Amino acid sequence: MKLRTLVAAGAALSLSFAVQAQEFVNVLTGGxxxxxxxxxxxxxxxxxxALPGAKVSVQATKASVENLNLxxxxxxxxxxxxxxxxxxxxxxxxxxxxxxxxxxLRTIAAIYPNYIQIVANADSGIKTLADLKGKxxxxxxxxxxTELNAREIFKAAGMSYKDMAKVEYLPxxxxxxxxxxxxxxxTLISAGLGVAxxxxxxxxxxxxxxxxxxxxxxxxGDAAYQSASIPGNTYGGQTAEVPTVAIQxxxxxxxxxxxxxxxxxxxxMFYNLAELxxxxxxxxxxSKETAAKNPPVPLHPGAEKYYKEAGxxx
Numbered sequence: 001m002k003l004r005t006l007v008a009a010g011a012a013l014s015l016s017f018a019v020q021a022q023e024f025v026n027v028l029t030g031g032x033x034x035x036x037x038x039x040x041x042x043x044x045x046x047x048x049x050a051l052p053g054a055k056v057s058v059q060a061t062k063a064s065v066e067n068l069n070l071x072x073x074x075x076x077x078x079x080x081x082x083x084x085x086x087x088x089x090x091x092x093x094x095x096x097x098x099x100x101x102x103x104x105l106r107t108i109a110a111i112y113p114n115y116i117q118i119v120a121n122a123d124s125g126i127k128t129l130a131d132l133k134g135k136x137x138x139x140x141x142x143x144x145x146t147e148l149n150a151r152e153i154f155k156a157a158g159m160s161y162k163d164m165a166k167v168e169y170l171p172x173x174x175x176x177x178x179x180x181x182x183x184x185x186x187t188l189i190s191a192g193l194g195v196a197x198x199x200x201x202x203x204x205x206x207x208x209x210x211x212x213x214x215x216x217x218x219x220x221g222d223a224a225y226q227s228a229s230i231p232g233n234t235y236g237g238q239t240a241e242v243p244t245v246a247i248q249x250x251x252x253x254x255x256x257x258x259x260x261x262x263x264x265x266x267x268x269m270f271y272n273l274a275e276l277x278x279x280x281x282x283x284x285x286x287s288k289e290t291a292a293k294n295p296p297v298p299l300h301p302g303a304e305k306y307y308k309e310a311g312x313x314x
Contacts, residue, residue, distance in 0.1 A: 192282020
């Protein structure tokens with residue numbers, strides 16, 4: 001009897017450990033001065049309620065490329081990424097940081113678009129993309145989604161990093177601080193509208209938001225890049241609408257996450273959109289009606305289950 005009890009207790013303990021391992025949810029975001037991080041914190045709070053048995057955490061990262069590699073390695077359960085980085089990961093584009101195709105990735109939802117926001121100190125004389133030549137420019141963390149966007153845009157405009165006097169690979173917050181200190185002239189930011197760091201910069205000095213013309217967007221030749229506009233008065237002193245590029249963001253998981261967990265994460269996000277809206281203005285365009293459309297990577301079966309249940313897919 002005692003032996004049987006010990007065996008049963010051991011089996012129960014093993015099962016307990018297995019359940020705990022399956023219910024660990026690490027949310028991969030980006031730099032703390034960007035949009036991914038506050039939205040990731042809001043998501044973690046939503047998941048904490050939707051998955052009461054789970055250990056939910058938030059990790060600040062270098063964003064898209066790092067997030068996708070971490071997910072492939074099973075070192076996170078859900079992460080934010082730009083659509084072009086996600087497509088590159090699926091194909092295994094080594095040039096941008098993917099040594100092999102990341103075939104374990106699965107889509108949870110298309111969320112909101114990133115806008116390319118090239119912001120310069122007005123005193124620098126920068127008004128166009130060509131004016132960035134000979135200037136000191138920040139382009140995002142190395143091989144982040146932002147930095148990959150910078151490469152594509154400058155290439156389409158007939159430019160490269162060699163044309164700049166100095167190129168810094170820095171997150172948004174650090175770039176803005178260097179512009180304030182007159183150590184940089186401009187920064188390229190790929191994020192949702194209303195970036196806190198840019199708002200802060202606009203209160204500290206007069207800024208210019210540099211346009212990315214539609215003909216430059218066309219020359220990129222990637223469907224992930226779409227012409228868009230930054231509305232007037234998004235930032236202090238920026239009264240006119242500014243043409244630029246938009247790139248869709250996605251929430252992504254991997255095939256090792258259970259159908260039940262992925263289903264609950266997807267459902268909980270759309271049932272609690274108000275919490276995401278309060279985390280950042282960029283989240284206000286997130287909609288379940290567009291979340292399952294044209295993912296570069298297949299939907300996770302759990303997410304697919306939710307969209308079918310909601311009548312959004314067949």
